[in-house]
Amino acid sequence: MKKLDLILCALFFSLIIAATPSDAYEKAMQSAIESLFSAESLEDYQTVSNSFDRIAKKEAKKWHPIYYKAYAHVIMSTMIQGATEKDDQLDAAMELLIAADELSPNNSELLTLEGFVHMIRVTIDPGSRGPEYAGQSMGALQKAIGMNPKNPRAHMLLSDMQIGMARFMGGDNSEGCATLKKALELYENEEAANALDPSWGKEWALSKKGQCE
Amino acid sequence: MKMQYTLLLGLTLLLAYTPSMSQNWIKGTVETAKGEAVIGANIYLEDTYDGTSSDLEGRFLFQTGEKGAQILIASYLGFTDFKQTIDLEHDTLVISIVLRENAFELQNVVITAGAFEAGGEGKREVLKPLDILTTAGATGDIAGALNTLPGTQTVGESGRLFVRGGEGYETKTFIDGMQVMSFYSAAAPNTPGRSRFMPYMFSGTSFSTGGYSAEYGQALSSALILNSKFLATQNRTDISLMSVGADVGLTRAWENASLVGKVQYTNLDPYMGLINQGIEWVDAPTSGEVSLAFRQKISSSGILKLFGNFNQTDFSLDRRDLLDPTQKTRTTIGNQYLYLNGIVQEVVGEDWTLKGGLSYTRSDDDIRLNEVVVAEEEAGLHAKLILSKTFSNNTALKIGAEYFDRQFVQHYHQSTDLFSNQYDFHERLGALFVESDIYLTSSLLARAGLRSEYSALNQRFHLAPRLSLALKTSAKGQVSIAYGRFQQAAERRWLMVANDLGAEKADHYILNYQLSDKGRTFRTEIFQKDYRDLVKFLPGAGQLATDFSNTGMGYAHGLELFWRDSKSLRNVDYWVSYSYLDTERNYQDFSAQVSPHFASKHNLSVVYKHFLNPIKSQVGFTYTFASGRPYDDPNAAGFMNQRTPIYQDLSANLSYLFRQNIIVHLSASNVLGLDQIFGYEFAHAMDETGRYPSKAIRPPAKRFLFLGVFITLSKEKTMNQLPNL
Numbered sequence: 015m016k017k018l019d020l021i022l023c024a025l026f027f028s029l030i031i032a033a034t035p036s037d038a039y040e041k042a043m044q045s046a047i048e049s050l051f052s053a054e055s056l057e058d059y060q061t062v063s064n065s066f067d068r069i070a071k072k073e074a075k076k077w078h079p080i081y082y083k084a085y086a087h088v089i090m091s092t093m094i095q096g097a098t099e100k101d102d103q104l105d106a107a108m109e110l111l112i113a114a115d116e117l118s119p120n121n122s123e124l125l126t127l128e129g130f131v132h133m134i135r136v137t138i139d140p141g142s143r144g145p146e147y148a149g150q151s152m153g154a155l156q157k158a159i160g161m162n163p164k165n166p167r168a169h170m171l172l173s174d175m176q177i178g179m180a181r182f183m184g185g186d187n188s189e190g191c192a193t194l195k196k197a198l199e200l201y202e203n204e205e206a207a208n209a210l211d212p213s214w215g216k217e218w219a220l221s222k223k224g225q226c227e
Numbered sequence: 228m229k230m231q232y233t234l235l236l237g238l239t240l241l242l243a244y245t246p247s248m249s250q251n252w253i254k255g256t257v258e259t260a261k262g263e264a265v266i267g268a269n270i271y272l273e274d275t276y277d278g279t280s281s282d283l284e285g286r287f288l289f290q291t292g293e294k295g296a297q298i299l300i301a302s303y304l305g306f307t308d309f310k311q312t313i314d315l316e317h318d319t320l321v322i323s324i325v326l327r328e329n330a331f332e333l334q335n336v337v338i339t340a341g342a343f344e345a346g347g348e349g350k351r352e353v354l355k356p357l358d359i360l361t362t363a364g365a366t367g368d369i370a371g372a373l374n375t376l377p378g379t380q381t382v383g384e385s386g387r388l389f390v391r392g393g394e395g396y397e398t399k400t401f402i403d404g405m406q407v408m409s410f411y412s413a414a415a416p417n418t419p420g421r422s423r424f425m426p427y428m429f430s431g432t433s434f435s436t437g438g439y440s441a442e443y444g445q446a447l448s449s450a451l452i453l454n455s456k457f458l459a460t461q462n463r464t465d466i467s468l469m470s471v472g473a474d475v476g477l478t479r480a481w482e483n484a485s486l487v488g489k490v491q492y493t494n495l496d497p498y499m500g501l502i503n504q505g506i507e508w509v510d511a512p513t514s515g516e517v518s519l520a521f522r523q524k525i526s527s528s529g530i531l532k533l534f535g536n537f538n539q540t541d542f543s544l545d546r547r548d549l550l551d552p553t554q555k556t557r558t559t560i561g562n563q564y565l566y567l568n569g570i571v572q573e574v575v576g577e578d579w580t581l582k583g584g585l586s587y588t589r590s591d592d593d594i595r596l597n598e599v600v601v602a603e604e605e606a607g608l609h610a611k612l613i614l615s616k617t618f619s620n621n622t623a624l625k626i627g628a629e630y631f632d633r634q635f636v637q638h639y640h641q642s643t644d645l646f647s648n649q650y651d652f653h654e655r656l657g658a659l660f661v662e663s664d665i666y667l668t669s670s671l672l673a674r675a676g677l678r679s680e681y682s683a684l685n686q687r688f689h690l691a692p693r694l695s696l697a698l699k700t701s702a703k704g705q706v707s708i709a710y711g712r713f714q715q716a717a718e719r720r721w722l723m724v725a726n727d728l729g730a731e732k733a734d735h736y737i738l739n740y741q742l743s744d745k746g747r748t749f750r751t752e753i754f755q756k757d758y759r760d761l762v763k764f765l766p767g768a769g770q771l772a773t774d775f776s777n778t779g780m781g782y783a784h785g786l787e788l789f790w791r792d793s794k795s796l797r798n799v800d801y802w803v804s805y806s807y808l809d810t811e812r813n814y815q816d817f818s819a820q821v822s823p824h825f826a827s828k829h830n831l832s833v834v835y836k837h838f839l840n841p842i843k844s845q846v847g848f849t850y851t852f853a854s855g856r857p858y859d860d861p862n863a864a865g866f867m868n869q870r871t872p873i874y875q876d877l878s879a880n881l882s883y884l885f886r887q888n889i890i891v892h893l894s895a896s897n898v899l900g901l902d903q904i905f906g907y908e909f910a911h912a913m914d915e916t917g918r919y920p921s922k923a924i925r926p927p928a929k930r931f932l933f934l935g936v937f938i939t940l941s942k943e944k945t946m947n948q949l950p951n952l
Binding site for chain 1: 266267268269271273274275276277278279280282283304460461527745746843884886887941942
């Protein structure tokens, strides 16, 4: 009987061990994600990027922390001045996305973020970079939609590219507006399979509705 | 009883292993070695979630439930990770962390003496690859665009890069580190040749006007280092319709590989027929070209690049004799060119990078001058192996071995008197090099290299030391110095006659200052170059040289200025280059040490580009000025003491984005219609009045006009060929 106690004890003990880290992972991630979407200053973003970095180092097989760290760098690239500084952030984001791709190949969200990186590259110097990076951005976003036709973020960013392109070329923006409409529909019906999956962008999409009215 | 015991034990375990029960505080500061606070450093316990970031004063504070011995890590971009084992016994632990700079990651000093980088976008380059392509007057020619940089001399009848008192052949080109022979396409006498490879192939360009790395040998004055693009990411078709021909390019991209193929046909006959030319073309240049580029990611760190290019060019013209203009020499030239290049790169062992490369060039010329037939065949092989590693102690090391094999044969045949002759040589050359980058401090970088070469042809062994230092003097400024010894085998036209000719040598000394701020760059450079062992000979009978030796010598020194500003004026980017050059040499058949015919004292280039959003166009202008070039007038006393008139040119171009995927490109040289004289040709004998008749060397036509329509078909519909123009 004493033996059984010990086995029970060991079982209980191992259950705690097994359960604690992943709970802690979820908890740490949720708290970091919360900080990410409430970050305001560059320092806030750097701090939250560090948080994801720590989680990514401990959980070497998870793509989520790398993804969010990359996202933080993309946002930081839009907040700082100077082409070199912006490129440094985007380079960091791209490096992370390549690492995340190894852990989670053919992931529509990772490609969406890659499309976002190329999009910011265009904005740094539209005259000289537009032709190359606009194509790469739209290519990545269309690929992301191919992998998951219900990805609202890929649609939203694609609509941004299409509308921007139409404005630059003096064409009409009906194509981009149709994509934006689709993005808004998808946001309405979006259900995250995993609490850590990306769910950002809805408010951004809503704020752009005005361009199409 | 037993049950209670179990529960109790379970509860105890739960208490012991639930982190929130007993917490320790860890606090402290993060500073650099200079005592500056590091903001946003990541401080954490290894293999836990516990950690925080340092605040604006470099302070940090966090809680942990971990016990016992733990490893505390502090990391920040550009610094080496701080690691320390700590014992979590006390309630609060106070730690002062000092982070050491990792100079290689920071890259706050780069060696700029002699080098113009046009590398990855946004980095510390002076020119972007795209800039090379949108420079007016260059018409998409790599050498044409680089000729607007300081250190180059305008030698319009050649089209090649003449650097700091060096001849055209003293600039060598490398693609992905591998030698390219015959970089310029075949051209009629006194008309410019074009760089063979299209600029769109390359993602980075480094144009060094002296003092370059020990990795690059067999280049006396300058190294043009072109890095080809890696994987293409999207399928596309490019169609170009030009006033001089057409081409079609196909790109196929897969997950880890891509293939780019291109077919081009150009024929200058219609253009030459339309616009009056100073050359009597029988058949204007016509060429066909095929190129293929395959790229593959062979592992997460390994890459494979294969590239092949084949070109056939033919043309024919009549040249009038200077003594008797009714006599014509029909010159017909056919050139077949093949270039193959392959490199493989992989990380091996303890973070060593291994790079292996192989290139092969074959260039056959068939030259007919009336009844004379000259067939020239050259084949060159270049193999290279490099091992490199960056060590954590701020040192990088590169070691490599190279092998060059070059065979050249010239057959000369005259059908009228059945005279035949043959010259040839086979050169085999082995080289070893080692080079190290060392950050002596975080703002002082040294690069020391040594190259050794052995040539089996003349059985001579050479050592070439290279040394560069770069010191960051302020946030935006830095000073660099460079010294190097460089050598290059004698030109093939002399080597084929005198196989035992030794290598020509030059010592470079460079002092450079560069100030770069966002969108603005100023740089200035002074240099001294000492030439020795240049090929020397005596003019023999029937224009055949005799008495070859390596006794020629010379010098060059000068001052160069460069200013670029893409920030001050909206949508405007411009740069100004000025070069002062003082050079003399006594080589070939010179009778004294004088300034050679390709050297002008003052060279100035102004490049202006303006993107006009309302008309979706980029307009560009390039102004070039060169002071008179020396030439020898046999009708005047003295040697090489005459000067040509000054040379000026204003070129313009316009790129119009007609649709998202269609670009119309128009360019014109010499829009002001100035008279441009590069030099003079003289007859080999006197006419009846006792004078040597002469003729000015001018561009074949006053202006060159180019019109092209570039169409890109892709799924995304947004891509166009702007990056290619």
